Amino acid sequence: AQSVTQLDSQVPVFEEAPVELRCNYSSSVSVYLFWYVQYPNQGLQLLLKYLSGSTLVKGINGFEAEFNKSQTSFHLRKPSVHISDTAEYFCAVSDLRGGATNKLIFGTGTLLAVQP
Amino acid sequence: GAGVSQSPSNKVTEKGKDVELRCDPISGHTALYWYRQSLGQGLEFLIYFQGNSAPDKSGLPSDRFSAERTGGSVSTLTIQRTQQEDSAVYLCASSIGVGQPQHFGDGTRLSIL
Numbered sequence: 001a002q003s004v005t006q007l008d009s010q011v012p013v014f015e016e017a018p019v020e021l022r023c024n025y026s027s028s029v030s031v032y033l034f035w036y037v038q039y040p041n042q043g044l045q046l047l048l049k050y051l052s053g054s055t056l057v058k059g060i061n062g063f064e065a066e067f068n069k070s071q072t073s074f075h076l077r078k079p080s081v082h083i084s085d086t087a088e089y090f091c092a093v094s095d096l097r098g099g100a101t102n103k104l105i106f107g108t109g110t111l112l113a114v115q116p
Numbered sequence: 117g118a119g120v121s122q123s124p125s126n127k128v129t130e131k132g133k134d135v136e137l138r139c140d141p142i143s144g145h146t147a148l149y150w151y152r153q154s155l156g157q158g159l160e161f162l163i164y165f166q167g168n169s170a171p172d173k174s175g176l177p178s179d180r181f182s183a184e185r186t187g188g189s190v191s192t193l194t195i196q197r198t199q200q201e202d203s204a205v206y207l208c209a210s211s212i213g214v215g216q217p218q219h220f221g222d223g224t225r226l227s228i229l
Contacts, residue, residue: 032215034217036220041222042222043120043207043220043221043222043223044207044209044220045220046217046218046219049217051215090159092159094215102147102211102214102215103149103161103164103172103175104149104151104159104161104209104218105161106158106159107158108158109158109159
């Protein structure tokens with residue numbers, strides 16, 4: 001079964017520093033990959049997606065991610081974070097096998113804590 | 117345009133009672149999903165609707181859980197004889213089609229006393 005691993009449950013970082021949030025998925029079959037952000041008491045907001053094409057994907061709020069098929073990774077990066085980026089970040093995958101519902105399988109989330 | 121709307125935003129009920137949670141997807145979105153977010157289990161898929169096809173119920177944790185989608189739009193998730201372990205945030209998402217990004221509502225926070 002498909003699974004997603006986010007090794008870091010919490011990442012503290014100072015404002016204006018760069019950050020990388022790690023995500024690895026289990027399956028080598030064709031997949032769609034997503035990063036979502038969740039602010040307190042809100043639902044999930046799509047940051048970016050990889051469906052096909054260029055392996056470097058740019059999203060909202062200055063975030064980007066790189067799809068690496070050989071390492072089955074989809075790490076999220078931002079060159080300079082702001083206090084307002086403090087939130088929970090979820091990596092998710094849906095597989096493309098015939099008949100799949102494209103339900104999302106989520107990682108356990110990474111809390112990005114930006115400090116002044 | 118309007119996003120995915122869920123109601124109520126919060127629900128507190130006693131153990132053993134039935135609850136209904138409502139989801140209004142984005143207009144024109146044919147795919148609708150329910151997920152549950154809890155401290156112990158993270159984000160879990162519950163059920164999926166696509167057009168007039170039979171729903172994928174593979175994520176429902178027990179037969180106390182059911183869902184329907186009327187007229188291809190509004191969906192209701194029903195939990196019968198609630199238990200304390202049902203306490204969680206229930207999230208609804210919709211997408212324009214299979215494989216397309218899912219857009220989430222703000223969820224219903226369910227607390228079972």
